[in-house]
Amino acid sequence: MHKEITIQAPATVANLVCGFDVLGMALERPFDIMQVRLLDRREVIITSRDGFPLPSDPALNTAGAPLIAMLEELDRPEGRPPGFENRPIGFEVIIDKHIKPGSGIGSSAASAAGAVVAANHLLGNIFSREDLVRFAMFGEKVASGVKHADNIAPCIYGGITLIRSIFPLDIVSIPAPSLQVTVVHPQIEVRTADARQILRKEVLLKDAIRQWGNIAGLVAGFMKNDHDLIGRSLEDVIIEPVRSMLIPGFDEVKQQCKEAGALGGGISGSGPSIFMLSKDEATAKDVT
Amino acid sequence: MHKEITIQAPATVANLVCGFDVLGMALERPFDIMQVRLLDRREVIITSRDGFPLPSDPALNTAGAPLIAMLEELDRPEGRPPGFENRPIGFEVIIDKHIKPGSGIGSSAASAAGAVVAANHLLGNIFSREDLVRFAMFGEKVASGVKHADNIAPCIYGGITLIRSIFPLDIVSIPAPSLQVTVVHPQIEVRTADARQILRKEVLLKDAIRQWGNIAGLVAGFMKNDHDLIGRSLEDVIIEPVRSMLIPGFDEVKQQCKEAGALGGGISGSGPSIFMLSKDEATAKDVT
Numbered sequence: 116m117h118k119e120i121t122i123q124a125p126a127t128v129a130n131l132v133c134g135f136d137v138l139g140m141a142l143e144r145p146f147d148i149m150q151v152r153l154l155d156r157r158e159v160i161i162t163s164r165d166g167f168p169l170p171s172d173p174a175l176n177t178a179g180a181p182l183i184a185m186l187e188e189l190d191r192p193e194g195r196p197p198g199f200e201n202r203p204i205g206f207e208v209i210i211d212k213h214i215k216p217g218s219g220i221g222s223s224a225a226s227a228a229g230a231v232v233a234a235n236h237l238l239g240n241i242f243s244r245e246d247l248v249r250f251a252m253f254g255e256k257v258a259s260g261v262k263h264a265d266n267i268a269p270c271i272y273g274g275i276t277l278i279r280s281i282f283p284l285d286i287v288s289i290p291a292p293s294l295q296v297t298v299v300h301p302q303i304e305v306r307t308a309d310a311r312q313i314l315r316k317e318v319l320l321k322d323a324i325r326q327w328g329n330i331a332g333l334v335a336g337f338m339k340n341d342h343d344l345i346g347r348s349l350e351d352v353i354i355e356p357v358r359s360m361l362i363p364g365f366d367e368v369k370q371q372c373k374e375a376g377a378l379g380g381g382i383s384g385s386g387p388s389i390f391m392l393s394k395d396e397a398t399a400k401d402v403t
Numbered sequence: 404m405h406k407e408i409t410i411q412a413p414a415t416v417a418n419l420v421c422g423f424d425v426l427g428m429a430l431e432r433p434f435d436i437m438q439v440r441l442l443d444r445r446e447v448i449i450t451s452r453d454g455f456p457l458p459s460d461p462a463l464n465t466a467g468a469p470l471i472a473m474l475e476e477l478d479r480p481e482g483r484p485p486g487f488e489n490r491p492i493g494f495e496v497i498i499d500k501h502i503k504p505g506s507g508i509g510s511s512a513a514s515a516a517g518a519v520v521a522a523n524h525l526l527g528n529i530f531s532r533e534d535l536v537r538f539a540m541f542g543e544k545v546a547s548g549v550k551h552a553d554n555i556a557p558c559i560y561g562g563i564t565l566i567r568s569i570f571p572l573d574i575v576s577i578p579a580p581s582l583q584v585t586v587v588h589p590q591i592e593v594r595t596a597d598a599r600q601i602l603r604k605e606v607l608l609k610d611a612i613r614q615w616g617n618i619a620g621l622v623a624g625f626m627k628n629d630h631d632l633i634g635r636s637l638e639d640v641i642i643e644p645v646r647s648m649l650i651p652g653f654d655e656v657k658q659q660c661k662e663a664g665a666l667g668g669g670i671s672g673s674g675p676s677i678f679m680l681s682k683d684e685a686t687a688k689d690v691t
Contacts, residue, residue, distance in 0.1 A: 133615070134615070134619065135612065135615075136612045136616075137612065137615060137616040137619060138619065277616065277619050277620060277623060278616065279616045279617065279619065279620035279632075279635065279636060280613070280616060280635075285620070285635060287619075287620055287623050287624075287632060289619075289623055314608060315608065316607060316608055316609075317605040317606065317607055317608065318605065318606060318607075318608050318611055319604060319605055319606075320602060320603065320604055320605065320606050320641070321604075323606055323611040323614065323615075323641070324423065324424045324425065325568070326611065326615055327421070327422070327423075327425060327611075327614055327615040327618045328424075328425040328565065328566065328567045328568060329567065330615045330618060330619045331422065331425060331426065331565050331567065331575075331577075331618045331619065331621075331622045332565060332567035332573070332575055333619075334619045334622045334623055334626075335565060335575050335577055335622055335626065338622075338623065338626045338627075339626075344567075344575060347567065347568075347573060348567060353608070353611070
């Protein structure tokens with residue numbers, strides 16, 4: 116059994132245009148590097164490789180809270196993995212952060228997901244991926260106050276994931292062709308709470324119908340490897356028209372990227388980053 | 404070149420639960436039988452095999468209006484198929500109706516779609532399937548006052564279709580496993596206009612999100628042949644709670660069918676028919 120493991124936890128794009136709150140996508144890079152060590156005492160220690168100050172209480176840390184949730188599950192009589200029946204368990208995590216917090220590409224989710232994936236490996240992979248998402252959501256709660264899984268699920272499952280339902284948790288991997296993702300990060304701050312607050316609680320039924328036609332088209336486009344259909348379906352008539360007001364220049368950036376050949380794109384997470392999907396690397400370079 | 408053809412136009416289920424207004428499905432039976440004959444004069448004649456009285460003006464007939472739209476398109480200089488450059492064209496249609504009008508399984512769509520598919524064949528298939536949907540929508544306009552394609556598209560394409568967008572028309576075939584469909588037809592009348600009128604113009608964003616999570620899950624379930632996922636995704640939190648009030652006993656029928664093993668189901672079209680999907684014939688028989 117390994118005592119230590121080093122893993123890469125990738126950045127992710129949540130709220131894929133018409134897939135607001137339900138679709139997310141893992142990126143190949145950037146990624147955080149996390150070194151996780153098994154301790155033979157019940158303790159969770161999180162440190163930052165570059166000395167960035169972290170909350171001393173692991174329960175208040177994005178990587179710590181998920182590990183505490185995992186340890187609590189192990190406290191149940193049937194929860195102990197073979198070889199750990201009567202031993203205390205703890206984890207030390209050293210995070211080498213490369214995904215900038217607040218950039219809207221799942222920085223907190225990478226810390227939370229990476230910690231539990233690594234810890235689970237050290238325990239002999241006794242937990243399912245769905246369990247891991249459940250634990251990691253405690254990290255999102257610490258980071259933003261809301262237990263959401265749009266970034267965590269693709270970070271753990273890879274590729275594109277659908278959160279069909281959050282309570283009860285139902286995660287579906289969506290097969291897709293490989294796509295080039297360009298992320299534009301404007302030097303402004305958009306607070307997730309603000310981005311959430313400006314959304315209307317009610318939407319027009321006709322807009323909702325258009326949106327669910329688009330998400331159905333997007334999923335079909337991914338699964339059929341149909342780039343044109345993906346492009347036509349990347350339309351958000353509900354969230355983007357409101358949230359893009361918080362991002363000066365959004366419409367121009369999007370327009371220019373599409374003129375350069377991008378399939379389409381939108382706001383990454385709650386912003387301010389903008390992501391654009393392209394079919395191939397050459398187009399993605401033109402988009403950049 | 405054939406002068407006459409006889410085709411079968413199948414019944415269809417529109418508004419597949421969470422796929423309100425965008426998803427439709429063709430059934431293997433019942434189907435109308437339509438005999439279409441090419442005329443060498445510009446005329447459209449529609450008659451009923453069983454002598455059922457039809458509007459004498461073909462423009463007011465569900466099968467006639469689409470054929471008139473097709474003939475008008477042929478009047479454009481580039482519209483004539485080879486061999487018809489200088490000849491007048493007309494069609495005679497004899498309909499043997501097996502899909503009961505008002506039953507909510509696409510009776511008018513079958514007449515409209517069947518007429519243009521048959522006519523197109525007699526002209527050497529010069530029109531695309533999308534063109535045919537466009538023509539057939541004139542029949543729906545005659546029947547219900549609204550140009551919709553939810554029944555026409557699956558009737559022409561077969562299987563399950565997504566209308567991602569109606570203007571401009573964007574139809575996507577969704578591959579799916581073969582499914583058994585049970586249709587329950589209560590002996591009541593639900594007028595489409597009434598069914599439309601009781602819908603609220605605004606819906607809660609959180610309900611809309613749940614709905615688009617479900618339609619994404621349903622499309623993924625169809626394309627992955629994942630019957631469990633199909634079943635979990637067959638949930639409509641927006642339309643069904645309102646419209647099912649027009650169908651006494653709806654909840655009980657649905658509950659009993661699910662207990663008998665059906666994956667799920669809902670209102671067919673705007674009702675009053677209820678449809679239930681099952682994985683195999685044995686379950687479908689239990690459901691019946």
